[in-house]
Amino acid sequence: MRKHKALRYKIIAAIVCSIIISVLISLIPHFFRNTYTVIISSKQIEKKSKNKTIYLIYTQMDNGTVKVFKNINSFPELKFNSQDIYGGLRINRKYKIRAYGLRIPLLSSYENIVKVQAVKPYNQWQ
Structure with missing residues (x-):
């Protein structure tokens, strides 16, 4: 049961990180x-x-x-x-x-x- 919770948190963290990275990449051109x-x-x-x-x-x-x-x-x-x-x-x-x-x-x-x-x-x- 603990392994499933840990895996779930890792998946959620990966999804959140990928969303943040894609937002940052789309905003980078606005700084130039x-x-x-x-x-x-x-x-x-x-x-x-x-x-x-x-x-x-x-x-x-x-x-x-x-x-x-x-x-x-x-x-x-x-x-x-x-x-x-x-x-x-x-x-x-x-x-x-x-x-x-x-x-x-x-x-x-x-x-x-x-x-x-x-x-x-x-x-x-x-």
């Missing part, structure tokens, strides 16, 4: 934040499944480096306007982008856009 000044080169919509749409934003940095961002909703960031951000971005315009996450090419992981601000106000665009 950057702000970039970029020119939007292109935009693309990728549908991964029925309910999940990923907006990819292709940009060019001031030094000529190409950088790709994803633009998805994020509950931990309380960001639910990814479609509005995507629709508001104009190609060949300069923006200041705040993003979080890590770029891991092997995993097709991109930094997620949190906030976008035009460098020149809209009424000054030509």
Whole structure:
């Protein structure tokens, strides 16, 4: 009987530990934040499944480096306007982008856009 109780506690402890580890892993990208000044080169919509749409934003940095961002909703960031951000971005315009996450090419992981601000106000665009 004692062996069964000990085994039960070990199983429960393993399950709790795996849940904690998976939550921590999902929150790690939120600790890596950057702000970039970029020119939007292109935009693309990728549908991964029925309910999940990923907006990819292709940009060019001031030094000529190409950088790709994803633009998805994020509950931990309380960001639910990814479609509005995507629709508001104009190609060949300069923006200041705040993003979080890590770029891991092997995993097709991109930094997620949190906030976008035009460098020149809209009424000054030509």
